[in-house]
Amino acid sequence: MGEKGGTQISTNTNKMITVEEALEIVLNVAQRLPPVTLPIHEVLGKVLAEDISAPDPLPPYPASIKISCKEKEKKRRREEEEKKKKLTAAEKKKRTYAAEKKEKSSRSREEEGEEQSQQRRRRRRADGYAVVAADGPGEYTVITESRAGNDALGVTVTPGTVAYVTTGGPVPDGADAVVQVEDTESISVASAEQKRVRILKQTSPGVDIRAVSYPIPVLVRGSGYPGELVEGSDIAQGTIVLKSGERLGAAEIGLLATVGVVAVKVYPSPTIGVLSTGDELVEPTVGRLNRGQIRDSNRAMILTAATQHQCKVLDLGIARDDEQEIERILDNAFASGIDILLSSGGVSMGDRDFVKPLLQKKGRVLFQKVLMKPGKPLTFAEILPRSSDRTSSKILAFGLPGNPVSCLVCFHLFVVPAIRHLSGWANPHLPRLARVDRRSPLLSLSLNPFSIQFLVDLWLSNLSKAVSISNNCRVQARLKHSVKTDPHRSEFHRAVISWQLNDGSDYQGVHGLPLHLWSTSVMKEIGGKCGGWLENEEETEIKNHLRWARIRVKGPRETIPLSIDVDDGNLIFSMPIWVESPAMYKKKEIVTNPRQVTIAGKGEPRVALGCGKYKKTFHEKGKEVVGLYPTDFVGSDTQQVVSALEQVACSSAECLDLQESVIQFF
Ligand SMILES: Nc1nc2c(c(=O)[nH]1)N[C@H]1C(S)=C(S)[C@@H](COP(=O)(O)OP(=O)(O)OC[C@H]3O[C@@H](n4cnc5c(N)ncnc54)[C@H](O)[C@@H]3O)O[C@H]1N2
Numbered sequence: 001m002g003e004k005g006g007t008q009i010s011t012n013t014n015k016m017i018t019v020e021e022a023l024e025i026v027l028n029v030a031q032r033l034p035p036v037t038l039p040i041h042e043v044l045g046k047v048l049a050e051d052i053s054a055p056d057p058l059p060p061y062p063a064s065i066k067i068s069c070k071e072k073e074k075k076r077r078r079e080e081e082e083k084k085k086k087l088t089a090a091e092k093k094k095r096t097y098a099a100e101k102k103e104k105s106s107r108s109r110e111e112e113g114e115e116q117s118q119q120r121r122r123r124r125r126a127d128g129y130a131v132v133a134a135d136g137p138g139e140y141t142v143i144t145e146s147r148a149g150n151d152a153l154g155v156t157v158t159p160g161t162v163a164y165v166t167t168g169g170p171v172p173d174g175a176d177a178v179v180q181v182e183d184t185e186s187i188s189v190a191s192a193e194q195k196r197v198r199i200l201k202q203t204s205p206g207v208d209i210r211a212v213s214y215p216i217p218v219l220v221r222g223s224g225y226p227g228e229l230v231e232g233s234d235i236a237q238g239t240i241v242l243k244s245g246e247r248l249g250a251a252e253i254g255l256l257a258t259v260g261v262v263a264v265k266v267y268p269s270p271t272i273g274v275l276s277t278g279d280e281l282v283e284p285t286v287g288r289l290n291r292g293q294i295r296d297s298n299r300a301m302i303l304t305a306a307t308q309h310q311c312k313v314l315d316l317g318i319a320r321d322d323e324q325e326i327e328r329i330l331d332n333a334f335a336s337g338i339d340i341l342l343s344s345g346g347v348s349m350g351d352r353d354f355v356k357p358l359l360q361k362k363g364r365v366l367f368q369k370v371l372m373k374p375g376k377p378l379t380f381a382e383i384l385p386r387s388s389d390r391t392s393s394k395i396l397a398f399g400l401p402g403n404p405v406s407c408l409v410c411f412h413l414f415v416v417p418a419i420r421h422l423s424g425w426a427n428p429h430l431p432r433l434a435r436v437d438r439r440s441p442l443l444s445l446s447l448n449p450f451s452i453q454f455l456v457d458l459w460l461s462n463l464s465k466a467v468s469i470s471n472n473c474r475v476q477a478r479l480k481h482s483v484k485t486d487p488h489r490s491e492f493h494r495a496v497i498s499w500q501l502n503d504g505s506d507y508q509g510v511h512g513l514p515l516h517l518w519s520t521s522v523m524k525e526i527g528g529k530c531g532g533w534l535e536n537e538e539e540t541e542i543k544n545h546l547r548w549a550r551i552r553v554k555g556p557r558e559t560i561p562l563s564i565d566v567d568d569g570n571l572i573f574s575m576p577i578w579v580e581s582p583a584m585y586k587k588k589e590i591v592t593n594p595r596q597v598t599i600a601g602k603g604e605p606r607v608a609l610g611c612g613k614y615k616k617t618f619h620e621k622g623k624e625v626v627g628l629y630p631t632d633f634v635g636s637d638t639q640q641v642v643s644a645l646e647q648v649a650c651s652s653a654e655c656l657d658l659q660e661s662v663i664q665f666f
């Protein structure tokens, strides 16, 4: 206990605080690490600490491009519209029905021809000839070839000549348009030296040239607005391509390379020292354990978890339950430049639990009891640098409970946000992937081979819970076993969530069944009125909850009545019923919407996911949507579910990391 070891811990910190309060304390004490400049191959996953702007326009020269077929088609339509407008009313009157019909059919042939030629163009490379537009169709001498990477330096296209250009290749001086190869014919000439080409179409200045001066495209971040005329069609000179605070992934690192930035200012990842304490601990390499010995698993686990979060780690080994030994190791660790100390064990009330008093001696304990299960004795302290030492910053010290599950839960809930805060994340909180509502009788987690591992915060032992994904997406799941939990402390469990084939059967709930009617024959009778009895839910079978019963029935749900009458001798006993079948999108709708994911397997079963917003739309449109939750899984292919989940996660506002999310039962 903290009062021993000669150091008093303030009674204030002795108070049991909530998980939220504890996290707030940790994040208030944590400070971003000072930025460092690192080469771009070392910054993956780090947070940028400066704005990055483009030193030059991209491309830096006018280059040959192929204007997209879509744009061309748009242009053609625009021109057609304009032509139409020019037709006077009088002219229109003169046109006979037959003439119109003829025009229509020739237009559709034209359109067909255009479509085919577009397809041909799509197949071809967009190489062409740099020309002087005013020259027009005719035969020309090819003076040079400009290919991507070859700058055609010193070459000038003069009237009467052309130059061969490849896509992305610089357009030589003098040329003001590019004619695509498909609008040309090569001419065989006797001399191998001199190439000639026939230009078949009239072009205009600027066509198929990616100018240095060009409207800013949508994707360039930073200054400028789409359509604004700036230098560089991809990136204008001076554009901020990445902003301070952005996390650097592969795409961002590619962008840095594009703009020639090979070293950037980022927030470094913290260095974490990991120590196990306990006389019973031996190295995992020990083959035969003596009585009372256990292998140290926490250290390997926490070192790995810290590495997973990109931290540098320092293995501090195992400390015996000896005050001097622990103090010596702590002193060395604090002097070695770590940002976070993670010890495990020695934080409960035993007479040899030295971690807490030593943390108090070395710094300031801020809390030592959290209203959670497991993890109650989690201790947190800040270790301030000695006043003489101006180079080091404060160290966050977590005394994690020795129990391995408590240790990992505490790492996940408190250390991960602290690491993120130190590493410069704007939002260091874990995304709350799922919440389970104890007031809803509807949910459950039905678990099969698929293994996303969650920490499940259980507040009660109800077996039916609702799990929601983010704020607006929900899944229905079924708890395989009821879980007895602490009514006061938030409880955290590791859960494996999986999906299995929905056999179409529904769980049906009955409220207030009198005890004398609580028999399999009555359950079967009730089930019979709901399409057929399949099984009693385990909790109902063992009469664990007498206020309600749950029975799996064949359904379909549409035929299940709202209440069921059971003959009770002279009386009819009438019971309200609720149905717990997963909501299902029966028709594939609005599949083009990016926030809805609909993945169909080979025929049935299928997975359908959506967000609350769309559910509303469906309802407003009176589509066939059943069920209570905006998003549900109905499917058997776990891989589909995973990818569907990931897609939703990625398209939702806060990008969810499935491996790191917390399910809370509340
Ligand atoms: N009188 C009280 N006793 C305990 C309380 C309490 O409030 N009052 N809290 C209990 C809770 S809750 C927990 S959790 C533990 C935490 O205690 P410690 O942090 O002091 O942990 P230890 O006693 O050292 O170990 C607990 C358990 O875990 C095993 N262990 C420890 N380190 C490792 C390791 N590195 N690798 C694998 N296993 C480890 C250890 O052998 C014990 O079995 O305190 C309760 N007691």
Ligand code: MOO
Pocket (backbone or CB within 6 Å): 372, 373, 374, 375, 376, 377, 401, 403, 406
């Ligand atoms: O809190 Mo202990 O961590 O219950 O096992």
